[in-house]
Amino acid sequence: MAFLDKIVEIAKSDVQTIVLPEAFDPRTIEATHKVLEKGIAKVILIGDEAEIKSTAGQWNIDGAEFINPKTFKDMDKLVTKLAELRKSKGMTEDQAREILMTNVLYLGVMLVKMGYAGGMVAGAANATGDVLRPALQILKTAPGIKLASGAFIMEVPDCEYGENGIFIFSDCALNPNPNAEELAHIAVSSANTFKALVHAEPHVSILSFSSKGSAKHPDVDKVIEATQIAKALAPEISLDGELQFDASIDAAIGKKKAPDSTVAGQANVIIFPDLDAGNIGYKLVQRLAKANAYGPVIQGLSMPVNDLSRGCFADDIVGTVALTALQAQMQNK
Numbered sequence: 619m620a621f622l623d624k625i626v627e628i629a630k631s632d633v634q635t636i637v638l639p640e641a642f643d644p645r646t647i648e649a650t651h652k653v654l655e656k657g658i659a660k661v662i663l664i665g666d667e668a669e670i671k672s673t674a675g676q677w678n679i680d681g682a683e684f685i686n687p688k689t690f691k692d693m694d695k696l697v698t699k700l701a702e703l704r705k706s707k708g709m710t711e712d713q714a715r716e717i718l719m720t721n722v723l724y725l726g727v728m729l730v731k732m733g734y735a736g737g738m739v740a741g742a743a744n745a746t747g748d749v750l751r752p753a754l755q756i757l758k759t760a761p762g763i764k765l766a767s768g769a770f771i772m773e774v775p776d777c778e779y780g781e782n783g784i785f786i787f788s789d790c791a792l793n794p795n796p797n798a799e800e801l802a803h804i805a806v807s808s809a810n811t812f813k814a815l816v817h818a819e820p821h822v823s824i825l826s827f828s829s830k831g832s833a834k835h836p837d838v839d840k841v842i843e844a845t846q847i848a849k850a851l852a853p854e855i856s857l858d859g860e861l862q863f864d865a866s867i868d869a870a871i872g873k874k875k876a877p878d879s880t881v882a883g884q885a886n887v888i889i890f891p892d893l894d895a896g897n898i899g900y901k902l903v904q905r906l907a908k909a910n911a912y913g914p915v916i917q918g919l920s921m922p923v924n925d926l927s928r929g930c931f932a933d934d935i936v937g938t939v940a941l942t943a944l945q946a947q948m949q950n951k
């Protein structure tokens with residue numbers, strides 16, 4: 619079964635509620651119809667029900683819940699909570715009300731924070747930063763995790779490596795130059811993402827141009843330190859570094875270059891030392907190996923929020939809703 623079909627089946631097995639705040643975007647409406655029709659998730663759309671339905675055309679969105687900021691009965695509760703959460707940044711109740719009445723992304727994130735939904739998907743009509751900022755400010759990172767990062771699920775055709783050709787690559791989207799501690803947190807978050815989305819045992823490799831001391835350089839030292847920190851943070855995870863990519867995934871090369879490593883040769887979670895490597899690496903595999911790249915999946919937040927490309931299609935929104943639902947399922951456990 620293709621990766622996305624599997625994700626959809628898992629999403630349907632424990633249905634979550636996902637907020638789609640960009641209800642004015644036609645692709646969101648088409649996606650809502652498809653998500654509801656397939657039973658992938660319950661959907662909250664933000665805006666006036668009659669107005670949104672008048673634009674729905676052929677798409678049936680009757681099963682959605684509508685939250686209109688102008689009439690929402692619990693708005694005062696959200697205002698009080700947002701002002702409380704952002705008090706240290708000087709936010710007043712008036713400012714909190716203004717932002718929740720006018721910015722659907724902040725309202726969507728607050729609906730997640732207050733438990734009306736398990737996650738949010740947006741970005742069809744908003745820039746990445748505008749989607750992520752409220753999530754980072756309000757939801758914050760998960761307990762024990764220092765920073766949010768962006769993973770791609772790579773589905774490589776005809777590939778014997780990884781989990782039958784499935785890998786998590788990260789960080790490919792958010793943190794340009796992580797230090798050793800940040801890299802360690804990215805590795806732990808990525809293992810959790812692998813468990814949530816691939817439903818298999820993660821084997822995490824922190825990449826370098828050196829395998830187990832084959833080269834000496836401050837960049838190698840950073841990866842060695844990150845590996846030590848990650849092992850201390852999550853000793854239960856199968857994780858190792860510093861390893862080159864070939865030694866990470868290929869058993870014969872892993873045996874030669876890192877004979878004592880329990881991860882070398884079987885890695886399915888690939889951690890790049892910085893964003894240059896991560897972003898370039900996922901695009902190389904996507905283009906040259908004709909792999910499907912799903913993401914970026916934002917990981918490390920206390921509750922899931924995912925960003926879309928502004929060039930996305932309705933089916934991309936459906937897939938991202940399913941991925942977000944699986945992250946929400948994991949968070950509930």
Ligand SMILES: CC(C)(COP(=O)(O)OP(=O)(O)OC[C@H]1O[C@@H](n2cnc3c(N)ncnc32)[C@H](O)[C@@H]1OP(=O)(O)O)[C@@H](O)C(=O)NCCC(=O)NCCS
Binds near residue numbers: 746750754765766793
């Ligand atoms: C992530 C991003 C939204 C941060 O927003 P910003 O406007 O620069 O604002 P700040 O740096 O003040 O961060 C806002 C909040 O997010 C937090 N934050 C920023 N980056 C974070 C991270 N990686 N993990 C956790 N929290 C983070 C900050 O601590 C801050 O919290 P606070 O307001 O409670 O103190 C911004 O860097 C961005 O737009 N990145 C673009 C990412 C992108 O386009 N990637 C390529 C596409 S895939």
